[in-house]
Amino acid sequence: MRGTLLVKNVKHLVTCDANDRLLDGVDVFIRDGVIEAIGPVEETAEDVIDASNMVMYPGLINTHHHLYQTFSRNLPQVQNMELFPWLKTLYEIWKHVDEDVVYYSSLTGMGELLKTGCTTCLDHHYVFPKDTGMSLLDAQFGAADALGMRFHATRGSMDLSVKDGGLPPDTVVQTVDEILKDSEEAVKKYHDSSRYSMHQVALAPCSPFSVTGELLRESAVLARKLKVRLHTHLAETKDEEQFTLSHFGMRPLAYMESLGWIGPDVWYAHGIHFNDEELKLLAGTGTGVAHCPVSNMKLSSGVASIPRMLELGVPTGLAVDGSASNDGSNLLEEMRVAYLLHRLTWSQKAPSGYEILKMATRGSARILGRDELGQIAVGMAADFFLVDMERIEMVGAQFDPASVLSTVGLKGSVDYTVVDGRIVVRDGRLACVDEDRIVEKANAVVREYINR
Numbered sequence: 001m002r003g004t005l006l007v008k009n010v011k012h013l014v015t016c017d018a019n020d021r022l023l024d025g026v027d028v029f030i031r032d033g034v035i036e037a038i039g040p041v042e043e044t045a046e047d048v049i050d051a052s053n054m055v056m057y058p059g060l061i062n063t064h065h066h067l068y069q070t071f072s073r074n075l076p077q078v079q080n081m082e083l084f085p086w087l088k089t090l091y092e093i094w095k096h097v098d099e100d101v102v103y104y105s106s107l108t109g110m111g112e113l114l115k116t117g118c119t120t121c122l123d124h125h126y127v128f129p130k131d132t133g134m135s136l137l138d139a140q141f142g143a144a145d146a147l148g149m150r151f152h153a154t155r156g157s158m159d160l161s162v163k164d165g166g167l168p169p170d171t172v173v174q175t176v177d178e179i180l181k182d183s184e185e186a187v188k189k190y191h192d193s194s195r196y197s198m199h200q201v202a203l204a205p206c207s208p209f210s211v212t213g214e215l216l217r218e219s220a221v222l223a224r225k226l227k228v229r230l231h232t233h234l235a236e237t238k239d240e241e242q243f244t245l246s247h248f249g250m251r252p253l254a255y256m257e258s259l260g261w262i263g264p265d266v267w268y269a270h271g272i273h274f275n276d277e278e279l280k281l282l283a284g285t286g287t288g289v290a291h292c293p294v295s296n297m298k299l300s301s302g303v304a305s306i307p308r309m310l311e312l313g314v315p316t317g318l319a320v321d322g323s324a325s326n327d328g329s330n331l332l333e334e335m336r337v338a339y340l341l342h343r344l345t346w347s348q349k350a351p352s353g354y355e356i357l358k359m360a361t362r363g364s365a366r367i368l369g370r371d372e373l374g375q376i377a378v379g380m381a382a383d384f385f386l387v388d389m390e391r392i393e394m395v396g397a398q399f400d401p402a403s404v405l406s407t408v409g410l411k412g413s414v415d416y417t418v419v420d421g422r423i424v425v426r427d428g429r430l431a432c433v434d435e436d437r438i439v440e441k442a443n444a445v446v447r448e449y450i451n452r
Contacts, residue, residue, distance in 0.1 A: 003046045005029075009050060010027070013022065021188050022402060026040075027041035031421070032421040058375050061118070061119070064321055066123065068094065072324045073448040086269040087168075090324060091124030091167065094172070095127070101449050109329040111433075114425050116332045119384070122372070125394060137186055144199075155202075158173045159174060183222060184222065195372050206232065216256070233268065264287070264315075268289055274308070279305065283314045294328075299325055333366065335406045339353055353400070393411050
């Protein structure tokens with residue numbers, strides 16, 4: 001439970017603060033989920049972590065996920081497909097999601113995220129079979145609360161089925177009126193806009209090829225009325241570009257801009273195929289991008305122009321995307337893949353290992369609108385993780401703690417993860433739930449689900 005926590009004798013503290021400070025041999029004192037002091041601390045605390053051999057990092061922030069896809073990963077029939085055929089094949093499985101599938105896939109995906117240093121997860125759930133109502137979001141928030149994770153849900157949506165020229169089957173689309181009603185209910189039930197909140201909600205129609213322009217336009221109006229953020233997939237593939245050009249005579253970003261989808265309350269997943277003028281528009285309007293390198297590689301979608309985005313000041317965060325296009329929920333792995341992908345693609349223009357870390361912390365916090373997350377400083381939320389450097393895979397890797405997670409990478413779980421001042425991973429194991437029981441139950445649910 002929240003109270004006081006003292007992290008003693010931190011060997012290296014990578015703050016990711018405005019001055020990029022690296023502090024050695026300090027204590028960090030937390031009270032009621034907030035960092036109260038950094039330095040020599042005389043206070044006593046209800047819980048103490050000895051971090052003498054550890055590096056402390058801000059909690060990683062995942063800005064785009066599809067947790068339900070955890071139960072449809074590593075399926076052999078889709079391994080060599082690109083996005084459109086991949087989606088059409090998997091929708092025939094996804095149309096059977098229910099509350100149990102969403103609850104246990106959320107526990108599984110968020111559990112892996114916590115064990116690998118991620119403290120805030122944004123999930124883009126857009127598959128709502130008929131009559132599921134609020135139950136699927138209820139299941140997600142229930143799973144997040146059980147684990148102790150800071151959770152941003154989205155009320156995703158689709159209203160353009162196969163018969164209307166879209167990709168999803170009829171059973172998982174809704175009318176615009178139904179979607180707007182459910183979206184408003186979700187925000188009123190779960191969105192907490194206060195500083196340090198554990199629950200937030202954004203509105204997130206799925207993509208330009210699975211929703212109508214009316215839904216996009218009305219969702220933007222509703223989101224601004226309710227003062228919540230807007231999210232969708234954009235510029236992920238050339239197929240999507242051809243779709244908007246042929247249907248609307250506009251490139252994807254121009255189409256979205258025409259419907260009100262531009263500004264600092266909007267962020268897009270992927271953003272691979274933006275041209276330079278579009279990147280300048282994103283930078284000038286503060287419109288964000290969630291970078292998903294592993295998914296982009298697996299689906300052969302392309303490589304986002306991350307060096308140029310960072311140069312222009314486009315708000316840029318990191319994300320794992322759905323487990324079916326990533327086959328995992330490990331933001332540490334995403335960091336190392338991002339570092340290597342951009343080194344391969346851009347050479348000396350690629351972001352450094354530390355810049356990748358900042359993208360996964362401060363950058364991600366910015367596109368979620370959370371200025372109290374993403375760095376370790378007095379007054380910030382107590383979200384962080386600790387890695388013991390006295391492990392065999394870290395021998396010889398201790399010379400640049402700010403970059404090591406991207407350059408060398410961490411194979412396995414972190415030692416501690418703390419969210420809102422609570423220890424949620426201790427000695428590499430989930431601390432708030434019975435991890436073995438979750439594995440057993442989740443495997444039973446996934447077998448029944450796939451056999452449908």
